[in-house]
Amino acid sequence: MQEQFIKYLKEKTQNNTSFVDEIASVLDIGYDAAYRRINSKTSLTLEEGVKLAKHYKISLNNLFEVGSQNSILTELSPPIHNKEGLELYFKQSLSNVLPLTQLKSASIIYSAKDIPLFHTLKDSFLSRYKIYVWLKDVDTNMTKSKVTFEDFIKTIPDSLLESAYKLGEVYKDINITEIWNNTTINGTIQQVLYYFESGTLSKELALLICTDIEDVIRHVEKQAIQQSIIGSKNKAIYNLYINDIHTMSNTIMVKTPYKKVFFTPFTVISYFKIEHQPTCELMHEFFEKQMSISKLLVNAGEKDRSLFFNRMHQKINRLRNRINLNNETFDF
Structure with missing residues (x-):
């Protein structure tokens, strides 16, 4: 689910800067730590998910929609x-x-x-x-x-x-x-x-x-x-x-x-x-x-x-x- 969520964030971003740098800035973590989260080597915490959702203006409900095949939110x-x-x-x-x-x-x-x-x-x-x-x-x-x-x-x-x-x-x-x-x-x-x-x-x-x-x-x-x-x-x-x-x-x-x-x-x-x-x-x-x-x-x-x-x-x-x-x- 994290991999699909990160992919969704990439589609939402319109920032010309590095996506890794942007994630690092939003979560206030280092470049390497952000890279590990983007590549699913480190799991996102609930707090980090909330921060990213706010930054990219995504409803928290949409976090549960990512990857769903038969249920969607409106x-x-x-x-x-x-x-x-x-x-x-x-x-x-x-x-x-x-x-x-x-x-x-x-x-x-x-x-x-x-x-x-x-x-x-x-x-x-x-x-x-x-x-x-x-x-x-x-x-x-x-x-x-x-x-x-x-x-x-x-x-x-x-x-x-x-x-x-x-x-x-x-x-x-x-x-x-x-x-x-x-x-x-x-x-x-x-x-x-x-x-x-x-x-x-x-x-x-x-x-x-x-x-x-x-x-x-x-x-x-x-x-x-x-x-x-x-x-x-x-x-x-x-x-x-x-x-x-x-x-x-x-x-x-x-x-x-x-x-x-x-x-x-x-x-x-x-x-x-x-x-x-x-x-x-x-x-x-x-x-x-x-x-x-x-x-x-x-x-x-x-x-x-x-x-x-x-x-x-x-x-x-x-x-x-x-x-x-x-x-x-x-x-x-």
């Missing part, structure tokens, strides 16, 4: 119970994503069960509506109350909106690959229909949200055709794959030159963070297999591309008709 995102919690979530997400914009080879793969978060975080009714829906799910007081969307948008703190917009902007500077299917838009449409029929979303605002959803789909289509993210300072690459076989999961993988990390949904907006590299490699292999049986939209013929996006627009139009008529059954 990190749970902070719980969200109200507007303040959601704002903190946006800010923490921004601080996590921002460093990726400094790495040219960093990229994100997104299995899009729903329209990816960053496509909706802009100054629009759709963005405000998404915040409303999330809080209705996680805020007990909002869940019990019948506060309308119209009343809610009058009370959204400017700081919450600003945090959301900043997070949406930072994603423009990262290479992104998304995997969609014909149901990716369904969740957003269902949310609009649900609250419209429950009487907490007015006809006027529901129609404005429909227009915003249309704008997002047009924006995605344009990016998919030109294979680049519109408004990117880093000339970030954008690839959109269409998968007709599997249902997506909203799992996100982040790849850097140093490691892979993926985030998988836990509740409405919270997630598990997995850094265990063998598991990350398995997830990456799964994504590659999904992409191999999917169509890269830019390479698809104009007919296939038009058919896919036309289906999206048809669903939005059926929702719009349902809102206007208020007497027909909605069919996905």
